[in-house]
Amino acid sequence: MASTIEELTVNWREGDKLKVKELDKLVLSTGMWVTIAFLYQDLDPNDPSAYRAPKIALRRYKKRGDRYVVDTRFTLTTDKQALEFAAAIGTWFSSEGAGRTLEVQAGSVPRAAVGSGVDEPPPEE
Numbered sequence: 001m002a003s004t005i006e007e008l009t010v011n012w013r014e015g016d017k018l019k020v021k022e023l024d025k026l027v028l029s030t031g032m033w034v035t036i037a038f039l040y041q042d043l044d045p046n047d048p049s050a051y052r053a054p055k056i057a058l059r060r061y062k063k064r065g066d067r068y069v070v071d072t073r074f075t076l077t078t079d080k081q082a083l084e085f086a087a088a089i090g091t092w093f094s095s096e097g098a099g100r101t102l103e104v105q106a107g108s109v110p111r112a113a114v115g116s117g118v119d120e121p122p123p124e125e
Contacts (some may be wrong), residue, residue, distance in 0.1 A: 001067040005030060008068055010038045010057055019043045021051060034061040034068060056082050 002008045005027060012020040020042045028035040037058050041051035056076040061068040076082045092099040 001069065003066050003068070005034055005036075005068070008034070008036060008059075008061060010040045010059075017043065017048070023054060032063045033071075034063070035059070036061070053079065 009022050009025070010020050011018065011022045020040055022038055022040050024039040026037045028037060035058070037056060039054055039056055041054050044050045044052045055078075058074045058076075059070055060072040062071045076085060091097050094100070
């Protein structure tokens with residue numbers, strides 16, 4: 001178990017074999033809850049001398065005492081998934097994307113900008 005964010009990793013050894021190899025990591029949030037995106041490869045079970053294509057793991061850790069414990073994890077297993085996810089984020093948070101045009105009022109659930117059709121009553125017949 002890791003006691004610092006720097007120690008958090010997806011590297012995993014079994015004996016002298018590195019079964020999961022971390023290539024990079026991006027710390028997305030810190031504090032009592034830490035969110036990290038890891039770029040990693042796992043060992044190909046059909047060819048123990050080769051690693052499979054890279055994957056992305058998103059992990060959320062909770063600080064418990066002096067250690068970080070994995071709370072939630074999600075993996076993008078193909079480059080196609082990763083690129084589609086990146087494209088969606090790019091669209092959502094572009095200057096006119098839904099992530100930029102939401103109106104948020106204190107004590108309310110985020111509501112889309114007027115005229116977007118989201119959270120509006122259906123048209124009367």
